[in-house]
Amino acid sequence: MKVALAQISPRLGNVEKNFDLHLKYIEKAKKKNVDLLIFPELSLTGYTLKDLVAEVALSPDSSPIFDELKTASRDVSLVFGFVEEKEKGLFYNSAAFLSEGKIVHIHRKVFLPTYGIFEEGKFFAQGKNFHTFSTPYGKAGMMICRDFLHYGACYLLFAGGSDIIIVISAAPGRGIQGKEAYETSRMWESMGETISLFSTAFLIYCNRVGFEDGKHFAGGSFIYNPMGKMVAKAAYLDNEFLLHEINLNDIHDARKKWPFKRDDKPEIILEALKRIISKYED
Amino acid sequence: MKINEPFVEKILTAFIREELSKFNYKKGILGLSGGLDSAVCAFLAAKALKPSNVIGLIIPYGETFSKDVKDAQEFSRLLKIKSRIIDISPVVDSYFSSYPTENKVLKGNKMARERMSILYDFSAREKALILGTSNKTELLLGYGTIHGDMACGINPLGDLYKTQIRQLAEYLGIPEKIRKKIPSAGLWIGQTDEDEIGLPYDEIDKILYQLVDKRTSKKDIIASGFKKETVEKIISLIKNSEFKRKLPPIPKMSSRSVGHDFLFPFDWDK
Numbered sequence: 001m002k003v004a005l006a007q008i009s010p011r012l013g014n015v016e017k018n019f020d021l022h023l024k025y026i027e028k029a030k031k032k033n034v035d036l037l038i039f040p041e042l043s044l045t046g047y048t049l050k051d052l053v054a055e056v057a058l059s060p061d062s063s064p065i066f067d068e069l070k071t072a073s074r075d076v077s078l079v080f081g082f083v084e085e086k087e088k089g090l091f092y093n094s095a096a097f098l099s100e101g102k103i104v105h106i107h108r109k110v111f112l113p114t115y116g117i118f119e120e121g122k123f124f125a126q127g128k129n130f131h132t133f134s135t136p137y138g139k140a141g142m143m144i145c146r147d148f149l150h151y152g153a154c155y156l157l158f159a160g161g162s163d164i165i166i167v168i169s170a171a172p173g174r175g176i177q178g179k180e181a182y183e184t185s186r187m188w189e190s191m192g193e194t195i196s197l198f199s200t201a202f203l204i205y206c207n208r209v210g211f212e213d214g215k216h217f218a219g220g221s222f223i224y225n226p227m228g229k230m231v232a233k234a235a236y237l238d239n240e241f242l243l244h245e246i247n248l249n250d251i252h253d254a255r256k257k258w259p260f261k262r263d264d265k266p267e268i269i270l271e272a273l274k275r276i277i278s279k280y281e282d
Numbered sequence: 283m284k285i286n287e288p289f290v291e292k293i294l295t296a297f298i299r300e301e302l303s304k305f306n307y308k309k310g311i312l313g314l315s316g317g318l319d320s321a322v323c324a325f326l327a328a329k330a331l332k333p334s335n336v337i338g339l340i341i342p343y344g345e346t347f348s349k350d351v352k353d354a355q356e357f358s359r360l361l362k363i364k365s366r367i368i369d370i371s372p373v374v375d376s377y378f379s380s381y382p383t384e385n386k387v388l389k390g391n392k393m394a395r396e397r398m399s400i401l402y403d404f405s406a407r408e409k410a411l412i413l414g415t416s417n418k419t420e421l422l423l424g425y426g427t428i429h430g431d432m433a434c435g436i437n438p439l440g441d442l443y444k445t446q447i448r449q450l451a452e453y454l455g456i457p458e459k460i461r462k463k464i465p466s467a468g469l470w471i472g473q474t475d476e477d478e479i480g481l482p483y484d485e486i487d488k489i490l491y492q493l494v495d496k497r498t499s500k501k502d503i504i505a506s507g508f509k510k511e512t513v514e515k516i517i518s519l520i521k522n523s524e525f526k527r528k529l530p531p532i533p534k535m536s537s538r539s540v541g542h543d544f545l546f547p548f549d550w551d552k
Contacts, residue, residue, distance in 0.1 A: 011552065051545045052546065175285060179289065181289075211296075
């Protein structure tokens with residue numbers, strides 16, 4: 001299965017221009033016989049939207065852009081980020097998985113960072129679930145940026161049976177003591193290694209690059225195989241079209257060696273969580 | 283506090299290149315004082331944009347700092363950037379002959395704002411974006427003239443402490459003559475930053491790094507060996523200069539107001 005990551009820098013608040021950019025990468029992917037092409041978080045809109053959120057929002061059922069992307073997904077499956085107006089006046093930071101001309105799944109970001117340089121909670125409604133869904137390549141789950149740093153969210157995709165975990169991201173870099181990357185890049189790689197190994201699933205992380213209002217998106221997109229080994233890695237800071245062929249049989253091999261999936265006890269976790277929650281103080 | 287110099291160079295040249303292209307500028311312009319910060323900024327701009335797209339304005343007050351003017355000229359020749367000298371003494375003298383004062387700070391601020399005014403004029407004449415040269419230490423302490431040297435289009439060095447800029451300058455190969463200069467705002471003869479602030483940069487930056495980057499409490503910083511008065515002085519300088527780092531307050535009266543809840547990105551449609 002050929003996977004491609006479009007590590008791009010979208011134009012902030014201009015859906016038309018970003019749609020064109022998506023089409024450009026889709027053409028590129030088609031030429032290379034890519035099966036699944038993945039774009040970063042909010043790839044159709046840019047990240048630092050603030051009051052532009054309502055203006056750039058799309059409704060997947062009625063948007064002509066979605067119609068065109070659905071058509072394109074007959075040739076190459078797509079994952080991209082957009083602002084979704086689900087209920088009237090409620091806007092979500094969403095990720096769509098399109099394949100064979102249809103919307104396979106939409107994930108709405110649950111963990112909206114709202115501190116320091118981040119203000120997503122001010123502008124977006126909160127998603128409520130982490131689904132594992134069927135795709136032509138096996139069962140998959142999606143997370144958006146900060147979702148991935150909450151290992152409870154990763155666990156839900158593992159418990160749901162995801163073979164491929166896709167994370168789309170717009171992560172700004174911080175920390176300039178490191179050699180060739182922002183120090184925060186290590187944090188994403190560390191989660192990538194851990195979650196792929198302990199979920200015995202492919203972990204695909206697509207980040208963006210470029211500056212927005214001085215924030216510098218750190219790039220460094222990657223793919224980990226189900227044994228926790230990094231098998232593909234994009235440049236830090238620069239645009240890249242990262243192409244990699246993954247072997248889905250690796251999932252079988254990993255689970256034969258490491259039966260974490262077989263031995264999981266979701267019902268025990270669930271009951272223990274209920275007990276923890278019941279002890280919350282007012 | 284230590285930075286990885288090649289990585290920082292890569293970030294800052296990318297930043298300068300990308301910001302200019304977003305706002306449709308080919309050229310950058312900056313004031314060259316002959317000192318360290320403007321030299322580092324000019325170096326990065328020359329690397330990011332090609333030297334022929336960088337204009338260094340040398341804006342002295344008469345002959346007061348002729349050695350710095352010479353250093354700035356030499357450095358712009360070394361970088362192969364364009365440069366031009368504009369003497370502000372006629373304008374400044376004319377103003378102070380009508381409104382005389384012996385107050386050095388008033389005179390210095392006026393000069394800093396004359397330089398700003400000339401930079402903005404040349405920015406429009408040359409269609410060149412103004413590159414600021416305020417560093418993180420100055421921004422945090424408020425050691426700069428509001429609407430003077432703090433005014434710019436983008437500020438590439440604003441997240442580097444003075445000591446980090448020294449480190450970067452050495453890596454970039456900025457001439458020793460410029461690197462070893464005693465930091466000065468150059469507003470009057472004998473003025474030095476460290477005398478005026480009352481503390482050496484090394485110490486200031488160590489304290490700022492703990493306070494700002496590490497979010498260490500005042501109590502813990504003092505306990506780690508810094509003098510109480512020094513730490514308190516730095517905190518008070520930060521507190522009393524917040525107005526220099528913000529747009530002026532607007533009274534909120536309507537349902538949506540500039541500066542309150544009319545919230546759009548700087549890079550809107552860029």
